[in-house]
Amino acid sequence: MLCSSFSISRLAIPSVCALIGFLAYTSQYFFLYFEPAPLTKKELWRLNIFASCIWICYYRSCTVDPGHIPRNWHEIEGKPLDTTTASGRQRWCRRCEAIKPPRAHHCKTCQRCIPKMDHHCPWTSNCVSHYTFPHFIRFLFYAVAGMGYLETLLFERASIIWASRNLPSYLGPSAMQMAHIFVLLVLNSLTVFVLGILLVRTIWALGSNVTTIESWEIERHETLVRRARHYGGYLQGPGGIRLRIRKQEFPYDIGIWSNIKQGMGSNANILGWFWPFARLPPRGTGLDFEVNGFEDPNVSWPPPDPDRIPLPARGQGAGDESSVAESSGFGNVEAFRRRKAEDMRRATAGMNTQRRQRFHVRARAEIEDKLSSNSQSSGGSDIEDGEEGWKNSEGERLRDFGVDEDIEFYDEEDIPLGILMQQRATRQ
DSSP: HHHHHHHHHHHHHHHHHHHIIIIIIIIIHHHOOOTTSSOHHHHHHHHHHHHHHHHHHHHHHHOOOOOOOOTTHHHHTTTOOOOOSSOOOOOTTTTTTEEEOTTTETTTTTEETTOOOEEETTTTTEEOOOTTHHHHHHHHHHHHHHHHHHHHHHHHHHHHHHTTTTGGGEEEEEEEEEHHHHHEEEEEHHHHHHHHHHHHHHHHHHHHHHHHHHHHHHHHHHHHHHHTTTTTTTEEEEEEOOEOOOOOOOOTOOOOOHHHHHHHHHHHHHHHOOOOOOOOOOBBBBOOOOOOOOOTTTTOOOOOGGGGGOOOOOTTOGGGGGHHHHHHHHHHHHHHHHHHHHHHHHHTTOOOSOOOHHHHHHHHHHHHHHHHTTTOOTTHHHHHHHHHHHOOOOSSSSSTTOOOOOHHTTSSSOOHHHHHHHHHHHHH
């Protein structure tokens, strides 16, 4: 199955190139030999200009490096290691063994953390990120504009054929030409329709400064807020930990004009946004983002999730239980101790402690423990409260955007002791 999906992904770019070539150039061949309305020089120039822009933008979308996170980038930028604000929240990536900046995610295909990752596009075999997003949206724009123009030319010729449908067959186009224009119309119409929807959604995301992954996070947060209302504003995670859930505003929407400038590479020249050879956003950017200030600076994004409660740091002494519970968001030392005892019990039972077990596994184990001890079971809400397998309204999970779910969902995994000590020293 893995080999099959890998083979399909390798065919994505050749398939797109074949589609562009077929629509752009076989249509010109048809128009040149369509006697009732041959292609004019202006139409020929326009078609080839659109085709050239599409090729350039698609090539850059496929080949431009989506970026990487420099090691010790906080030290490079001279910024403190702050874990308290939305723009400075630190998450540890076990795969890269480095701190992830805000809005960065680990791509399972690129095998690294990508700055401001939107999604991994299978049709470009590349990540749409802080550096490649301008090329991606230009490709969509020119594809829709070029195919829209081609659609008008095809419709004009199809109207001529329909108007002469009662004439003898030898006075009209050949059967081959009829089949050719039919295929062109169907294929071009379907493509421009699909890409048009994608372009509208991408422009909306550009104006609101929301990536595809962040739109998933927003919908997930809204779902948790609705659930929490039924439980007094709290949701319960494994081990009896109760986490307060409240509505949080998305912090990176800083106004339509500022959002567009940031998404297009901080360039105020509107004409430059449409230039296929436009420069890349400067390397080194995309690691820190302006916030709108609507929320308390002590809250972070993405918002708290009952199934993402941080585990206590390995090797943490018993004397530090209070501070660990507070920093982890437990807010209750007794609850923290119960969770610690539960983790130890599972470890002795031979369960994998390298990372947290999936929610439904943990919930089922807790329910079985309660039933076996003849205590009153209250685990029904546990099953409903949180689940990393959650899907949005379109049936999508994080992995559908190219994100490594094991890394992303468990990104609260213990930060190494050396990093924690460095954070403490910096704050002091």
